[in-house]
Each structure stands twice: as C-alpha cells, then as structure tokens.
Amino acid sequence: MDDMDVVYKYYWENMILQTEQLGRNFDESFSFYDSSSPDGAQSSAASKNIESERKRRQKLTETLHALRAVVPNISKMDKASIIKDAICYIQQFHNQERMIQAEISELESKRSIFLDFDQEISYNSKPKRSRFEQTCDSAKSRSSPIEVFEVGL
Amino acid sequence: MDDMDVVYKYYWENMILQTEQLGRNFDESFSFYDSSSPDGAQSSAASKNIESERKRRQKLTETLHALRAVVPNISKMDKASIIKDAICYIQQFHNQERMIQAEISELESKRSIFLDFDQEISYNSKPKRSRFEQTCDSAKSRSSPIEVFEVGL
DNA sequence: GATCACACGTGAGTC
DNA sequence: TGACTCACGTGTGAT
Numbered sequence: 001m002d003d004m005d006v007v008y009k010y011y012w013e014n015m016i017l018q019t020e021q022l023g024r025n026f027d028e029s030f031s032f033y034d035s036s037s038p039d040g041a042q043s044s045a046a047s048k049n050i051e052s053e054r055k056r057r058q059k060l061t062e063t064l065h066a067l068r069a070v071v072p073n074i075s076k077m078d079k080a081s082i083i084k085d086a087i088c089y090i091q092q093f094h095n096q097e098r099m100i101q102a103e104i105s106e107l108e109s110k111r112s113i114f115l116d117f118d119q120e121i122s123y124n125s126k127p128k129r130s131r132f133e134q135t136c137d138s139a140k141s142r143s144s145p146i147e148v149f150e151v152g153l
Numbered sequence: 154m155d156d157m158d159v160v161y162k163y164y165w166e167n168m169i170l171q172t173e174q175l176g177r178n179f180d181e182s183f184s185f186y187d188s189s190s191p192d193g194a195q196s197s198a199a200s201k202n203i204e205s206e207r208k209r210r211q212k213l214t215e216t217l218h219a220l221r222a223v224v225p226n227i228s229k230m231d232k233a234s235i236i237k238d239a240i241c242y243i244q245q246f247h248n249q250e251r252m253i254q255a256e257i258s259e260l261e262s263k264r265s266i267f268l269d270f271d272q273e274i275s276y277n278s279k280p281k282r283s284r285f286e287q288t289c290d291s292a293k294s295r296s297s298p299i300e301v302f303e304v305g306l
Numbered sequence: 307g308a309t310c311a312c313a314c315g316t317g318a319g320t321c
Numbered sequence: 322t323g324a325c326t327c328a329c330g331t332g333t334g335a336t
C-alpha cells in the first residue's frame with residue numbers, strides 16, 4: 001500500500017508537471033500569436049477562455065486529488081476508479097450506520113418493554129399485590145395461620 | 154431541495170441527450186469520412202480511438218452521477234462541487250467516527266480503572282480484612298466478649 | 307453579452 | 322504495439 005502511494009504520488013506529480021509544462025508552452029505560443037495577430041481582441045478573448053478552462057480543469061483535478069486523500073484503500077489511480085472507491089467507501093459507511101441504527105432501535109424497543117413494565121408497576125393506581133401478600137390474603141380466610149408461612153416460604 | 158433535484162435531473166438529462174446527439178453526429182461525420190478517405194485503416198483506428206475516448210468520458214460522467222446519488226445535500230451541480238461535497242460528507246463521517254472512538258476510549262479507560270480496583274480486591278494475595286473482622290480481632294484481645302457485638306454493630 | 311460548465315476530438319505518454 | 326488515460330484547445334448551450 002505504501003508502494004502504491006509512492007507510485008501514485010509520482011504519477012500525479014508527473015501529471016501536474018506535464019500539465020504545467022504544456023500550459024507554459026501553450027501560453028507562450030498564444031502570447032506569440034497575440035503579438036503577431038492583427039485581431040488582438042478576439043485572440044485575447046480566446047486566450048482568456050483557454051486560461052479559464054485550464055483553471056477549471058486544474059481545480060477539478062485538485063478536487064479529485066483531495067478526494068483521493070480522504071478515501072483510504074484506493075485500488076487504482078484512474079479518475080473513475082477514485083470516484084468508484086469513494087462511492088464504495090460511502091456505501092460502507094451507510095451500511096455500518098444502518099446496522100448501528102438497527103441495533104439501537106432493537107435496544108430501544110427492548111427498553112420500551114421494560115419501561116412499560118416499570119410503568120405498570122409504579123404508576124398503576126392499584127398496583128397488583130405481590131405473591132406473598134396474595135398468599136397471606138388467601139391464608140387469612142382460612143382457619144390455620146401456620147399455613148401462611150408454609151405457602152409463603 | 155426538491156426543486157434542486159428536478160433542476161439537476163433536467164440538467165443531466167439535457168447533458169446526456171446533448172452528448173448522445175453530438176456523438177451520433179460525430180459518428181456519422183466520421184463514417185462519412187471513412188467512406189471517402191483513401192486510407193481506411195488509419196481512419197478506422199482514429200474512429201475507434203474517438204469511440205473509446207467517448208466511452209471513457211461517459212463512464213466518468215456516470216460514475217460522478219453515481220457519486221452524486223450517494224452523497225446527500227449536494228449544493229451545486231458542478232463536477233468539482235459534487236466531489237467537494239463528497240469530501241465534506243466523508244470528513245463529517247470521519248469526525249463522527251473520531252468522536253465515537255473518543256467516547257469509547259474514555260469509557261474503556263474508566264472501565265479499566267474499575268477493573269484495577271476489582272483486581273486489587275480479588276487478586277491480592279493478602280486481602281485487607283474487613284472492618285468487622287478487624288473489630289473482632291481487637292475485641293478478642295480484650296477481656297469482655299460483649300464488646301465485640303457492641304462495636305461490630 | 308460576458309461567463310461558466312460541458313463534451314468533443316486530438317496528440318502525447320504509459321504499460 | 323495496442324489499449325488506456327490524460328490534458329489540451331475549441332465550439333456550444335445555458336445563465
């Protein structure tokens with residue numbers, strides 16, 4: 001992966017160098033044409049257009065470079081591949097987030113069950129008597145009080 | 154945001170339509186040149202090159218389109234802006250993940266403190282005697298055994 | 307009407 | 322060598 005980075009760095013630096021060199025050459029050629037051309041205004045407009053187009057291309061390349069820096073595990077160095085890897089990366093994040101969300105919602109539903117149970121116990125105006133109390137009640141209606149402890153324990 | 158989507162959809166469809174139309178026109182013009190050119194092989198090679206280049210461009214555009222579909226909150230429809238938004242999106246994810254990681258590590262450190270405390274209690278070869286035991290010891294050394302219960306309680 | 311973003315064909319370079 | 326990628330200048334449509 002480190003070798004890949006080195007190769008990639010060399011690749012992009014080479015590309016940028018090449019671009020700059022070509023751009024300088026093109027600038028020189030155009031300035032030369034400007035000085036010799038009878039119609040200077042049109043040529044300067046064309047030159048401006050060329051310049052802006054070059055800026056636009058450069059910006060896009062830099063942006064792509066930044067994208068590449070943000071996304072790990074870039075397999076290939078093509079523009080399309082970089083974007084594809086970014087897409088896969090984002091989709092991985094989405095899957096991860098969805099799993100976490102599912103887990104959270106599952107826990108939430110469980111917690112709500114517990115909450116319902118708690119509410120039934122604590123907020124009920126007539127809470128159910130515990131099993132021991134019920135046993136006591138049923139024992140009280142009988143004759144022998146001993147039975148209370150026998151059943152209650 | 155919905156308007157944005159519609160505009161974007163129209164924008165891209167228009168672009169694709171325009172591209173297809175231009176491509177067809179270019180194909181026709183090139184096939185025409187092929188039939189009239191004396192050197193058919195070279196021209197067909199050029200045509201093939203043009204075709205493959207068009208495929209490559211189209212692939213990149215589609216990939217960018219897919220990226221746009223994956224990333225929410227696209228502000229502008231430029232290619233560069235799409236990539237920029239994707240970068241911001243990924244960076245948001247990274248920040249989120251880093252925060253969660255920090256939270257987890259914080260909890261882990263707290264848990265390790267508790268673990269150290271537990272280990273000190275359970276794994277110590279000579280555990281400290283409880284306060285009640287100490288009291289018993291000090292009471293045993295005295296005369297009256299009654300005092301044990303008085304102090305112990 | 308100037309500007310912007312785009313797709314185009316083309317030549318150069320890499321593998 | 323042939324397939325592939327890239328940056329270039331250019332023409333065009335939209336804003």
